[in-house]
Amino acid sequence: MTRYNAHDAEPKWQAAWEQAKTFQVEADPDRPKYYVLEMFPYPSGRIHMGHVRNYAMGDVVARYKRAQGFNVLHPMGWDAFGMPAENAAMERGVHPGEWTYATIAAMRAQLKRMGLSLDWSREFATCDVEYYAQQQALFLDFLEAGLVTRKEAVVNWDPVDMTVLANEQVEDGRGWRSGALVERRTLTQWFFKISDMADELLSAIDTLEHWPEKVRLMQANWIGKSRGLQFAFATRGAPAGHARLEVYTTRPDTLLGASFAAISPDHPLARALEADNPEVAAFCAECRQVGTSEEALETAEKQGFDTGIRVVHPLDPEWELPVWIANFVLMDYGTGAIFGVPAHDQRDWEFATKYALPIVPVYRPTEGEASADEAYVPAKTEPVEYVRCHTGEGVKTAQTAIDEAITHAEAGGYGAGIEQFRLRDWGISRQRYWGCPIPIIHCDTCGAVPVPKEDLPVRLPEDVSFERPGNPLERHPNWGQVPCPKCGEAARRETDTMDTFVDSSWYYARFTAPRAETPTERSASDYWMNVDQYIGGVEHAILHLLYSRFFARAMHATGHLPERAHEPFEALFTQGMVVHACYYRESEGRRIWLDPEEVIVEDGHARHAETGAEVTVGPVIKMSKSKKNVIDPERIVEQYGADTARWFMLSDSPPERDVEWTTAGVEGAWRFLQRVWRVLDEAVLAPIATPAPQCGDKATALRRTTHKTITGVTADIEGFAFNKAVARLYEFTNALAKANSAGADLDYARREAFEALARLMAPMTPHFAEEIWARLGHTTMVVDAPWPKADPSLARDDTITLPIQVNGKKRAELQVARDAPKDSVESLALGHPDVVRFLEGRAPKKVIVVPGRIVNVVV
RNA sequence: GCCCCGAUGGCGGAAUCGGUAGACGCACCUGACUCAAAAUCAGGCGCCUUAACGGGCGUGCCAGUUCGAGUCUGGCUCGGGGCACCA
Numbered sequence: 050m051t052r053y054n055a056h057d058a059e060p061k062w063q064a065a066w067e068q069a070k071t072f073q074v075e076a077d078p079d080r081p082k083y084y085v086l087e088m089f090p091y092p093s094g095r096i097h098m099g100h101v102r103n104y105a106m107g108d109v110v111a112r113y114k115r116a117q118g119f120n121v122l123h124p125m126g127w128d129a130f131g132m133p134a135e136n137a138a139m140e141r142g143v144h145p146g147e148w149t150y151a152t153i154a155a156m157r158a159q160l161k162r163m164g165l166s167l168d169w170s171r172e173f174a175t176c177d178v179e180y181y182a183q184q185q186a187l188f189l190d191f192l193e194a195g196l197v198t199r200k201e202a203v204v205n206w207d208p209v210d211m212t213v214l215a216n217e218q219v220e221d222g223r224g225w226r227s228g229a230l231v232e233r234r235t236l237t238q239w240f241f242k243i244s245d246m247a248d249e250l251l252s253a254i255d256t257l258e259h260w261p262e263k264v265r266l267m268q269a270n271w272i273g274k275s276r277g278l279q280f281a282f283a284t285r286g287a288p289a290g291h292a293r294l295e296v297y298t299t300r301p302d303t304l305l306g307a308s309f310a311a312i313s314p315d316h317p318l319a320r321a322l323e324a325d326n327p328e329v330a331a332f333c334a335e336c337r338q339v340g341t342s343e344e345a346l347e348t349a350e351k352q353g354f355d356t357g358i359r360v361v362h363p364l365d366p367e368w369e370l371p372v373w374i375a376n377f378v379l380m381d382y383g384t385g386a387i388f389g390v391p392a393h394d395q396r397d398w399e400f401a402t403k404y405a406l407p408i409v410p411v412y413r414p415t416e417g418e419a420s421a422d423e424a425y426v427p428a429k430t431e432p433v434e435y436v437r438c439h440t441g442e443g444v445k446t447a448q449t450a451i452d453e454a455i456t457h458a459e460a461g462g463y464g465a466g467i468e469q470f471r472l473r474d475w476g477i478s479r480q481r482y483w484g485c486p487i488p489i490i491h492c493d494t495c496g497a498v499p500v501p502k503e504d505l506p507v508r509l510p511e512d513v514s515f516e517r518p519g520n521p522l523e524r525h526p527n528w529g530q531v532p533c534p535k536c537g538e539a540a541r542r543e544t545d546t547m548d549t550f551v552d553s554s555w556y557y558a559r560f561t562a563p564r565a566e567t568p569t570e571r572s573a574s575d576y577w578m579n580v581d582q583y584i585g586g587v588e589h590a591i592l593h594l595l596y597s598r599f600f601a602r603a604m605h606a607t608g609h610l611p612e613r614a615h616e617p618f619e620a621l622f623t624q625g626m627v628v629h630a631c632y633y634r635e636s637e638g639r640r641i642w643l644d645p646e647e648v649i650v651e652d653g654h655a656r657h658a659e660t661g662a663e664v665t666v667g668p669v670i671k672m673s674k675s676k677k678n679v680i681d682p683e684r685i686v687e688q689y690g691a692d693t694a695r696w697f698m699l700s701d702s703p704p705e706r707d708v709e710w711t712t713a714g715v716e717g718a719w720r721f722l723q724r725v726w727r728v729l730d731e732a733v734l735a736p737i738a739t740p741a742p743q744c745g746d747k748a749t750a751l752r753r754t755t756h757k758t759i760t761g762v763t764a765d766i767e768g769f770a771f772n773k774a775v776a777r778l779y780e781f782t783n784a785l786a787k788a789n790s791a792g793a794d795l796d797y798a799r800r801e802a803f804e805a806l807a808r809l810m811a812p813m814t815p816h817f818a819e820e821i822w823a824r825l826g827h828t829t830m831v832v833d834a835p836w837p838k839a840d841p842s843l844a845r846d847d848t849i850t851l852p853i854q855v856n857g858k859k860r861a862e863l864q865v866a867r868d869a870p871k872d873s874v875e876s877l878a879l880g881h882p883d884v885v886r887f888l889e890g891r892a893p894k895k896v897i898v899v900p901g902r903i904v905n906v907v908v
Numbered sequence: 909g910c911c912c913c914g915a916u917g918g919c920g921g922a923a924u925c926g927g928u929a930g931a932c933g934c935a936c937c938u939g940a941c942u943c944a945a946a947a948u949c950a951g952g953c954g955c956c957u958u959a960a961c962g963g964g965c966g967u968g969c970c971a972g973u974u975c976g977a978g979u980c981u982g983g984c985u986c987g988g989g990g991c992a993c994c995a
Contacts, residue, residue, distance in 0.1 A: 266912060267990055275994075298995060311995095351993085375993095382994045389995090395909085396993055426909095471994055590990080700933070701920055709920070713934055720947095721933090727948085768924080776922070776932035783932090786949095852928040857976045859928055897975050903927040907975050 053726040055690025059816045062830075063164050071832055072166045074122055076561075076576040083119035084577050085111040086557055088585030088593075089126045092152040092174070093133065096159045098627040098672060098698075098710060099586065101682045105695040105813075106624060106704055106771065107584045108165045112812035113766050115166065116836035122577050124560040125160065125167045127153050127174035130181075130484045130549045138483075138515040145483040146511075149176055159683055163691045164815050166832075171563045175552035180559065181485040182506030183568040184551065188488060189499050190607040191241065198240050199497055202476055203315060203380065206234040211519040212480040213238070233337050235315075239487055239545065240474040243599045247272050247470040250598055259620030261705070264590040271591050273471025275299050278455050279384065280464030282310060282360035285369065288321045294360055294372070297383030297469060301458060302450035305437045306390040306411040308401060310360050311353065311373045315380035322356060322374075329354060329374065336376040351400040352376040363463045364439050375400060381473055391424065398424035411437045415444055475596065477548040480520040482513060484546030492533035492540040501534050507542070520544055553593055554600035557583075557617060558610055569609045578614045587623040594621070622769055625707040627698075631667035631678040642667075642677040669709050680710055692814035693719045699771040699813055721779065722817055725810075728786045729803055729821060735796040737826040742797050747788075749843075751798040754784045755805050756843035762809045763836070771813070778809060800825070805837045853878045854905040855887040863904070871898045878904040 066072065076082075087107035090100055111123040127149075134145035141148070153174055160167075173180050191197045205214040209227035213236065224231055243250075251272045254265045278301035281293040294310065312319055314333040323330040332354040353373040362368035370388070377396050378387055391401035392410040401408055410425070412433040419425035427433055429447040436442060440453035458464035478487065486507040488500035500507055510528040513521035522528060522544040533540035555568070561577040562570035601617040604610040610617075632643045632655055647658050655664040672679045685694045697718035702708040744752060758781045765774035785802055788795055803825055811818035811831045822831035846867060851874065853861040861883035865874055875896050878884060888908060895907040 263912065263989080270911065270991060273991090273994070277995080296995085300995075377993045377995095379994065387995045394995070396995080399993095469994080471991095587989085703921080706914095706921095711920085711934075714920080717934060724948095764924085770924090772920090773922070773932085779932050850928080854927085854976070857927095857974095862928075895975065897927095899927060903976080905927080905975050 051726070051730060053722055053817065053820065055692060055722075055816065058820045059162070059164060059690055059692070062816045062819045063161065065819075065830065066164075066166075066832065069830070071830075072121075072123065072168050073170050074120055074168055076573050077120050078576060080120040081118070082122065082577060083111075083114040083582075084122045084580045085114065085582050086124070086560070086580045086584070088583070088589060089128050089553070089556060090156065091128045091131065091133075092149055092156055094152040094155060096156055096682055098680060098682055100160075101163065101694055102627055102698045102704075102708065103584060103586070103624055104160070104163060104165055105698045106622070106769075107582075108163075108695070108815075109699065109766060109771060109812040110582050110584075111166045112815060112832070113836065115832075116808065116811065116834065118835065121166075122560070123165075123167055124171040124563075125165070125169065126172055126556055126560065126563075127156075127176075128549070128553050128556070129153065129174035129176040130546075130552055132481065132483070134483045135481065135515060142515075144511065144513075145515075146176065146509075149174070149483075162683075162686055163695070166815070171560055173559065173563050175485075175549075175556065176483070178506055178508055179564070180556075181552070183559070183565075184485050184547070184555070185488040185500070185505050185507060186502060187555065187568050187604065187607070187609070188547070189502060189505075190609070191603055192499055194603070194607050196242050196245075196603050196606070198242055198474070199237060200240060200474075201235055202238050202240070202474075203233050203235050204238065204476060205231045206236070207231055209518065213476070213478060236478075238476045238478040239489075239543075239547075240476050241599065241603070243475045243596070244470060244472050246599055246602060247274070247472045248468070249602070250472075250595065251470075253598070253616060257616060257618075257621070260618075261621065261623055264587070264594065264621060264623060267590045268595055271472065271595065275469050275471075276455075276466060277301065277383075277451075277469060278458055278464045279467045280363055280458060282363065282370075282388075284372070285359040285361065287318065287358045287372075291318045291321060294318065294386055295384040296386045296388050297467070298388060299469075300390065300393065300447070300451065301454035301464070302435075302438060302440070302447055303390040303393050303411045304362075304364060304388075304454065305439055306392050306409045307362065307370055307388045308391055308407040308409060309373055309389040309397075310370050311375035311378050311387050311389055311400070313378040313380040313385040314374055314376065316374075316378075316385040318356075318358075318372075318386075319374050329356070332374060336374075351396065351403055353400060353404055355404075363458075371406075373400075373404070382471065383469055393424055393426055395424045395426065409437065411435065412447075412450075475548075475550075475599070477551055478545040479548055480523070480544070481546050482509065482515075482521045484549060485552065486522070487543045487545050487547060489543035490531055490533060490540045491543060492536060492538060494538060495533055495535040495540075497543075498533055498535050498540070504534070522546070550592060550596050551600075554596045555604060557597070558601070558604060558614070567609075569604070571609075571611075574609070574614070575611050578610060578617065580618045582620045582622065583618040584622045584624060586626070590623065594618070622704070624704050625702065626671050627710055628669045628707045629672050629678040629680060629710040630669050631676045632664050633667055634662060634664050642675070644677045672710070685715065689715060689719045690816070692817045693722060696722065696775070696814050700775040701772065703772050704769055721782070722814065724786075725782055725806070725817075725821070728782060728789060729824060731789050732785070732799050732803065733789075733793065733796055734800040734803065734825070737800070739797055739800065741801075744798060745794050747791050748795045748798040751784065751788045751795060751802060753843050753846065754781065755798070755802045756839040757845075759805055759809065759837045759839040760844045763839070766812065774809075775813070778806070781806060781809075807831050808834055808837045849901060851878075851901075852903050853881060853884055854903065855884060856907060857905060860884060860887050867901060869900075871900060874898050874900070874904060878906065 085107055087103050111121050115121045129149050134149045137148045138145045207214050207224035207227055207229055209229040210224055214224055251274055254269055257265055277297055277299035279297045281295050284291055284294050314336040319333055323333050353375045356372045356374060358372040359369040360372055389397040391397040391408040412435045413419055415432060415434050432444050432446050434444050440457050455466035488507045490498045490500060492498055510525055529542040529544055531540060531542055557580050558569050558574055562573035597617060601610055601614045605612050605614055632645060632648045633640045643664060648655050648664055649658050655666050657664050697715045701714055758777055761777045762774045788799055807818045807821040808831060818831045848864055849867050851863040851865050852859050853863055861881045863877055875898050891908045893906045893908050897905040
């Protein structure tokens with residue numbers, strides 16, 4: 050009796066695969082390709098359980114497709130630029146590059162111990178100069194193609210870290226790292242013109258058949274298309290150049306309910322007034338101070354400033370409305386100006402109430418009365434009674450009235466129906482060091498001049514200091530001082546670097562030719578693209594995936610990718626998180642979190658192992674350092690081996706849902722591998738390559754189980770139901786254990802079963818499968834064995850168990866031939882003693898026979 | 909506020925087309941092996957009821973469609989996620 054020893058087996062097979070270059074691939078137009086990609090990691094220092102789950106799933110797909118004969122591209126790299134490296138530099142005085150490459154080395158070693166079928170020869174980090182050089186080339190191509198612009202924008206400014214923050218880096222109005230209150234600043238920034246593609250990116254969502262519906266919805270909502278009316282008010286008493294005020298509304302049906310116009314504090318008209326009216330300037334400054342946190346928005350009162358300017362209502366030249374500057378009007382949506390209809394918009398209602406402006410209802414409910422304490426805002430599809438409408442009164446839906454109003458405006462020549470998008474241009478300028486430098490030179494005479502391609506790359510200088518906050522590139526003594534490429538006069542480099550989302554927006558394309566002297570190599574990208582299966586966390590459902598979709602389109606427009614790559618990810622799978630129980634005790638009103646290792650749980654009660662003190666069992670949550678419930682994958686691999694960790698990650702929950710880490714579960718996985726080992730140990734098998742003999746009933750039964758398992762596991766893997774594949778393999782092993790007690794006539798069936806088992810397990814527990822395969826007498830590796838094929842005649846049963854219901858309740862079972870004719874099944878059912886008993890002598894009214902499924906006798 | 913998703917034993921989950929609810933695993937219980945424990949092996953395990961055979965109930969709640977509903981429809985409750993002063 051032997052045991053499976055993961056510590057010896059795993060390094061052995063990893064070395065064997067590496068030596069055989071098993072996972073190194075080249076483009077080969079004669080073979081079908083398959084590109085599997087998991088979202089590449091940020092090199093934080095150590096892999097975590099989320100990585101293990103993500104890469105275990107990807108590896109199942111990659112190894113399965115490989116066994117099916119595909120030329121599988123399965124690469125790995127590092128999303129290596131970003132703030133943590135700069136923070137490490139500040140804290141420890143090491144260069145961000147040094148820190149990053151050290152963490153990469155550590156994580157690479159950890160990943161290699163997982164035995165993933167990766168082509169490591171394609172590895173790169175986004176902070177490699179070879180990578181960001183090509184990214185700079187792409188930037189220049191995009192610039193030339195009109196996909197890049199430089200403009201003023203209101204941005205989140207972190208006054209402590211002294212940088213612009215992306216919206217998602219602002220938590221509750223504060224910088225995610227510094228905790229400082231974020232200010233709104235107007236800065237000149239570089240933008241990718243993603244909003245030009247808004248409509249395209251939206252409509253193409255329909256083609257993403259193999260993406261989760263949830264992600265498609267999130268993308269659609271983010272792009273946020275709305276149809277409405279844009280029209281201009283004529284102004285009275287406005288400064289020169291502001292004779293007209295453009296407004297946008299999705300509710301033109303409420304034009305007659307207008308009682309004021311309002312503009313954003315950042316609107317050009319507000320700016321014009323600000324210039325020579327200190328009161329206006331003070332008001333606008335105050336508005337800009339207010340944070341953008343949820344709390345601030347919830348509690349912030351509507352604030353307004355009456356400019357004294359009037360506008361003329363488009364439907365009535367006699368009717369004038371006041372123009373207010375209002376803190377709730379956003380400059381970057383629509384035209385930055387609105388008309389207020391307090392009766393039917395809650396914000397307008399609050400504003401009008403505060404400043405005593407008229408509230409004029411346009412429609413009312415068909416039954417009952419609208420509340421007097423708030424705006425009446427029914428669904429657009431709900432019929433309401435219009436009492437004041439320029440396109441006709443009476444009962445209709447808002448949607449109908451809106452369409453009429455747009456038609457009316459277009460016919461009357463005072464407005465046009467337009468589409469608006471919520472999606473804004475992608476601001477990529479960051480005032481950071483550890484990112485890809487934007488290849489631009491600023492010249493006083495020539496303006497912003499692109500760095501000539503032959504001068505690329507613009508390298509990050511090595512001699513920088515992080516003693517002070519802010520951007521070290523800005524205070525570098527000479528890095529920024531260069532001659533203008535156009536006129537040769539003294540000029541300055543752009544010191545902003547690119548948002549790290551840019552780095553991850555095209556890495557999948559770079560993997561197809563990672564050493565090319567151009568961003569891509571068309572022969573390689575045309576063969577490998579698109580990514581057939583992309584796998585990652587749902588937290589990237591919007592930004593990363595949207596940016597990547599934009600980039601692929603832009604790379605096609607600039608000749609770097611085939612048109613097919615417009616949608617670079619054919620199929621997307623978003624996996625759930627790894628969660629774990631947590632424990633804490635209260636001390637002086639504070640929660641002290643405890644390592645689960647220090648806690649003993651008995652009968653639902655938890656106590657501290659050392660002190661015996663009562664401990665509170667917290668919720669099952671995402672592993673996090675602050676809650677002390679992190680399990681380090683490295684420890685698990687050391688203790689049980691990578692295959693056990695992989696098997697457990699795949700076994701307990703459907704991949705899209707969260708999986709709870711439990712010690713018992715991991716031990717169960719480990720026990721299973723030992724059990725397979727033991728069952729094989731005790732099995733008597735026919736010699737290798739024995740042809741299929743005539744089999745008796747018992748042997749045929751085992752063969753049927755084998756072939757049904759092959760069919761089932763194959764379908765489960767295809768359908769991303771790894772937990773079901775695992776359950777099926779458990780059942781299969783149980784059947785094999787039972788078959789061991791049968792005699793020599795099963796020798797062939799047993800060999801067939803074990804050969805299938807090794808190959809079916811290989812994508813999930815690759816080292817273990819190799820070991821089994823070798824013990825079965827093979828001198829080749831299971832990784833090179835083809836995926837098993839089920840014999841259709843064996844994969845289904847000839848006789849089946851048919852349930853018999855009486856009045857919809859199961860009362861009996863019947864063993865019949867699979868293809869038994871309906872009437873014979875019916876008479877067998879009616880003759881069944883249990884059925885007769887429940888009929889109690891009554892004649893059946895109706896007998897429903899669904900062949901192969903069920904019989905229902907109705908009385 | 910708007911949009912979306914989910915709810916099945918003590919627990920994770922299975923039931924792919926409207927057709928045997930609870931596969932498989934974990935936990936637990938009984939037995940075998942053992943001086944003993946662990947490991948392993950054999951068996952049990954939704955709830956109520958029954959000495960037993962059996963019977964009744966049961967997929968968050970209330971209705972409906974159907975011979976038949978975990979699955980479809982309508983209305984709720986609870987939980988989770990996304991967006992959010994977007995005019």
